[in-house]
Amino acid sequence: MVRYSGEHKQETRQRIIETAGRRLKRDGIDGSGVSTLMKDAGLTNGAFYAHFTSKDDLVATAIADQLQALNANVVAQAEPGLAGLHQIVRWYLSAEHRDNPGDGCPNAALLDEIGRCTDTTRQAYTDGVLLVIDGIAARIAPDDPPAARVKALSLLAMLAGTLQLSRALTDRQLSDDLLEQGIHNAFTLLGNEQHS
Template identity: 80%
Template sequence: MVRYGSEHKRETRQRIIETAGRRLKRDGIDGSGVATLMKDAGLTNGAFYAHFASKDDLIATTIADQLRTLTANIIAQAEPGPAGLEQIVRWYLSADHRDNPGDGCPNAALLDEIGRCADATKQVYTDGLLVAIEGMAARMAPHDPSSARVKALSLLGMMAGTLQLSRALTDRRLSDDLLEQGVRNALALLGAEQHI
């Protein structure tokens, strides 16, 4: 039997988390069994429990990882101030994001299912989401980000809902129009925000 070092185990665990993130955002939590998640990572079911205590453990870990990735790759990389908010809005409400849920934000892809998860998963989601929201709030109100926290959360809610609707529509043109209107609505909200 081949023995692997701790670095190999960490890399394998991360591969499971990353592939699970893509699968969960495409097929949902309920639509993604352990066997499928492990197959995506190129592993057998038997290897699962060497890395996670349960599917719930994997789900919570994956959601936390997805929110960290969103914060690091999208929110933290956006320009400071209003220009960065516009970048975030335009990325979020883009046809590319709509068409590639596996590579996108976990909010629009998984919110309805996260709401039905165990409290531990909801807490991990809340903690990760608040970090993302702080990044947005810092662009809304650089001198007092906490004052913009609820408004940033509302903006994200509006964007996630718009993206969910756009993904559900079979009429591509209507879906594109919805995304464009969503961008206008979000930017109008941000414009009003700058005058308060």
């Protein structure tokens, strides 16, 4: 039997988490079995339990990882203040994000299923979403981010709902129009109707 280093095991675990995150966002939690998730990572089913206690454990971990990635790659990279909010909104409600759920935010892709998940998964989601909204709130109210937390959460809800609906529409032009209206609505919520 080959023994792997702790570093190799951690790299393998991270590969499983990342590939599972993409698959879950494409096919949903219920539509993604352990065998498919492990195949995506290039591993056998037997390797699963060396890294996770259950599918729920993997789902909670993958959702937390996806939200941390959203925060690091989108929210934290945005400029400070209103300019950064505009960047976040325009990225979130872009045709590219709509058309590539596997590479996007877990909110619009998984929110309906997360509400029916275990408390552990819902807590992992809550912790991850708080990280994201705190970054948004810091741009809404740089001097008092906690005061803007509910507004940031409302913005995220508006963005996720708009993106979900745009993905469900078969009429591409109607979907594009919805995304543009969503951008306008988000800027209105933020107290700035300019689209520049």
